[in-house]
Amino acid sequence: REANPKKQWSMQDFEIGKPLGKGKFGRVYLAREVKSKYMVALNVIFKEQIEKYKIQHQLRREMEIQTNLRHPNILRLYGWFHDAERIFLILEYAHGGEIYGKLRKTGHLSENQAAIYILSLTQALAYCHEKDVIHRDIKPENLLLDHEGQLKIADFGWSVQSRSKRHTICGTLDYIAPEMVENKAHDYAVDNWTLGILCYEFLYGVPPFEVESQRDTFRRIMKVDLSFPSTTCVSAEAKDLILRLLVKASSKRLSLQKIMEHPWIVKNADHMG
């Protein structure tokens, strides 16, 4: 069912329900589109916040990027509207809420569940990278679950259209210096690093470099100071995948394609995709 893209939406089209969570600059509510009775999530953003932090361009970029993305593991942005003081994002409603909640409740996920989520994330990121989109802010808070437990990447508020568009526009790549090419590769590889962080967090219940002070976390990341607590039993294959993703040299991180073929994924993700 495709929302009519041309339609001008307004508050009159929706009945507002319970709050679903706190957004960055406002709140998210469950809402029902009156005519179709379709359930959506309405993200209410206050204009004075957007103006205060001068992030109008980011919000506009999210809308442009999101309207072109269609993937089972990417939360849909159906449209938006605004009134005098607020902007409303009309979003796909993820009935299962944030993965964060599930992780906090269970402590850590089974290898099977973790592998299914990592495979879904990898497929969604492969799709984004094909469209020259880098999310850059993949974290448990931005990962939602639909009514079937399917993972949905949400909140492209920090994503960018990568520069590769400009390369192709200028036609030849012959004159691009290696560091420029490396730089492009570097852009994409941030999401691969994050997959390693998430894989660790799904299996151990905490991110690998979490320590009290921000400074120490930064130091541990730069040293890739990684250890696997023996308190939680995790397979050697899972550790192998994490070690191939948490690599300082961005070009040396396992590619999205190679993640999908990794023994731990092949063995544990029963390919729900």
Ligand SMILES: Nc1ncnc(NCCc2cnc(NC(=O)Nc3cccc(C(F)(F)F)c3)s2)c1Br
């Ligand atoms: N159960 C649920 N089912 C569906 N959704 C839920 N929560 C909303 C998840 C989001 C998806 N997309 C988002 N996008 C933004 O927030 N964008 C945004 C907002 C302000 C400023 C900016 C910017 F200016 F910084 F770009 C960008 S939030 C929940 Br809980």
